[in-house]
Amino acid sequence: MSGGVELRGVSYAYPDGHEALRGIDLTVGAGERVAVLGPNGAGKTTLVLTLNGILAPRAGTVTVGDLPVVKEHVREVRRRVGIVFQDPDDQLFMPTVREDVAFGPANLGLRAAALDAAVADALATVGMSDAADRSPHHLSFGERRRVALATVLAMHPDVLVLDEPSSNLDPVARRELAEIVLRLDVTVVLVTHDLPYALQLCDRAVVLDEGRLVADGPVSEVLSDEATMAAHRLELPFGFTVAPPAHC
């Protein structure tokens, strides 16, 4: 039911010449949950923006489900790939929560009862139904993050991309968000520095550094590979250890 994502030899350079992505090959299967790890400036956000056609790769192809990410499919691609950005204040720009959640599905052509149902569904999924008529400004940070997730879920994406979803959340809000994400039946691409969060939410992890994929494997294997981790400025927070997966 939910589609996967395939990147083949994807490269991207910013207008100033900075090469953010250098030949990325990555296949995310339908329903898979993949963590994208890497130090600051590794190209994680650039990678995310190529997934829904906001940035067009200089070389290589991106495919979402059966659709290549090109101009003529951009509308459907943006329905299929839902991105939750890091700062909910960037994502929530309408006067009320309800209007904000309705923005995406309305752009897809939903109206009246179908639109109301999509909004109600999405808000119920993130447990924010009571906030529908409030202004985003009056919500707590954790609540805003959940509403930001709802704005994307209302479009029924096949692939959910979360950019640093746990940043600035208190421990309870962090856990609540994880519970919501784990309940969803979608492909998940989780971009994060929060390695325990990646371990909790994902089956697989890839490490991106200087625009290249340098590691790819089961999340516990990647996180327990101390040499690779150290080489790419990744480390578990104090007091955490991850046992490597038992090989049979």
Next chain:
Amino acid sequence: MGGAHRHLLIHEAGPLHRLPAQCKLAATVLFVFAVVATPREQFWAFGLQAGLVVLAALIGRVPLLSVARRLVIEVPFLLFAVLLPIVGRGPRVDVLGVSLSEAGLWAAWNIVVKGTIGVAASIVLASTTPIPQLLDGMERLRVPRVMVAITAFMLRYGDVIGDEVRRMSIARQSRAGSTGRLGQVRVLASTAGALFVRSYERGERVYLAMESRGYTGTMPVRSVAASVRSWVLCLLWPVAAAVVALVAWGLQ
């Protein structure tokens, strides 16, 4: 700065709260036009028009005291009007021993009375209509969608940017920023610059987020059509004010 608008709405489910925003908005604008068109020499006419605003406030369960308090926003504009009789030319009259220009007095009276009634009318509107509904109403009234969108963004991000200013100023004070007048001005200027850059960058990120959700240049509309009854009810006010203005002109 930001956030003042959310205190304008008075949370009381009065009958005016339930009327569609587009009717109230159109009625308020037309009412103000009628007031402005009334000849300034007919004092009684302004009494009646002020009475209409008071009546609307009473029906809408807006406390008159709060309308009066909010009228204070008008004061800076009135200062200009107060100057007119002093600097005005032409024949002069003595008021309490001060020689004032007659034309200036008329001009000042004209500004004060029409301004006050107009501001009072918009206070009643703002007290009985939530901001999102006002925006919907603007769209229904065919206000260009770009303008509606800009207004909506301004209201949404006024709060966010206001918070940013507060955080920046706390950070500055925490580092014992200079307290002298001149020093403050310099710091303020650089804060404004930093704020501009930040807001500009935020604008780009907001646009990315909008594009990611399928934005192609038009904002979705979600307002409802108003019934003929609501239109008639709301338009009673501007019609009454216009009748007063017409009679006043007839008596000129």
